[in-house]
Amino acid sequence: MHLTEQAAIPTRVIGLISGTSVDGIDAALVEISGTELDIKIELLAGETYPYPGDLRERILEICAQKAISMAELAELDDAIALAFAQAAQNIQIGHQPATLIGSHGQTVFHRPPGDWGLGTRDWELGNKNSLGYSLQIGRGALIAHLTGITTISNFRVADIAIGGHGAPLVPRVDAYLLSHPQEGRCIQNLGGIGNVAYIPPRRDDWLTKIRGWDTGPANSLLDLAVQHLTAGAKSYDESGKWAASGTPCYPLVEQWLSQDYFHLPPPKSTGRELFGVAYLHECLKDAEPYQLSPADLLATLTELTVASIARSYQTFLPQMPQRVLLCGGGSRNLYLKQRLQLLLPSVPVLTTDEVGLNADFKEAIAFAVLAYWRQLGIPGNLPAATGAPREVLLGEIHLVE
């Protein structure tokens, strides 16, 4: 069948991802038709399924560089695949079955190209010629076997193999789902890590002007601070209420913003390897002389997130957007949203919900679209965002016997 004929028939696809917050598996059941400019998606169902048992804790431990044996890694890989397969089964309840799954899996390690130092703020650019490495576990072959549905996984490896970062991948999907004929937009994801897609107005050579990069920490340091301050009783600051009762310590924010990552020009990517537990401990040490209250500390970390985002737009974008659309869990942090709006006074800061795309499930939807594109033979990476030298097909296909 010709590509356009194939794409005219709506395909029911499940997108699955657990992100850097490791707060559970986001599952989206979507109906997709069209290809790129004419792509249409309908979200039929979206759910977040918490990881069963102690899986979350085990994942967070290895993200924080705990050494494990190969046998433990294999066991974790299967446990995650099983949980993802279960999520895929559950999201279909009450709906016509899906024929395709796009599973991002769980990132447990991400090294950008260039062999940069990890786990410390003292990292420097190293050998720029070395390839990146990114490991997402929860093997697709097992998900395909358990669900009986063709599953596409390992989306990042093809881009990395040709020299890209393998991240962020969502900007290309954002471009086709959220571009506007007259308006330049920044789509800002606020997960554990933040990433942006800048999408110029959809005219002339707009595709060549799209940009994307990881902005740095979004909620990762905030969540870790909340856990630290509550001795594990709380995992995040609901709506940012706690932070809102404090005051940011601006000299500390400026000190933190001098860190190399924020000054590195895009394309660039990062993860919990940099903005994780060790990083928070460095921040806590820096904060000691200021004797901040817990609320002030959270307000200061929130300011780091929003200032790093606003300054990266001011520094790296060809022009400022006319609108910022937030997505990801951090879009529910009202204090963070309000602070970002204050730093970008001439740009309305909204969420993607307000333009009709669910802000909580956009990443899961994106991996459904990437799987759909893979099946149609359409590339999924955006070289300007990943740094790869060209477009490539993303994802390994696991057929059901």
Ligand SMILES: Nc1ncnc2c1ncn2[C@@H]1O[C@H](COP(=O)(O)OP(=O)(O)OP(=O)(O)O)[C@@H](O)[C@H]1O
């Ligand atoms: N109601 C809320 N108020 C404040 N913060 C929230 C709220 N809901 C979610 N969050 C924050 O969002 C985080 C989860 O966001 P999300 O699910 O987008 O992350 P992720 O997909 O794991 O990360 P990434 O995009 O980096 O892969 C939570 O850890 C929490 O910090």
Ligand SMILES: CC(=O)N[C@H]1[C@@H]2OC[C@@H](O2)[C@@H](O)[C@@H]1O[C@H](C)C(=O)O
């Ligand atoms: C290696 C990895 O999992 N990176 C994530 C992470 O979470 C946000 C940011 O860092 C982004 O680069 C990416 O996720 C989204 C889904 C992306 O690839 O666009």
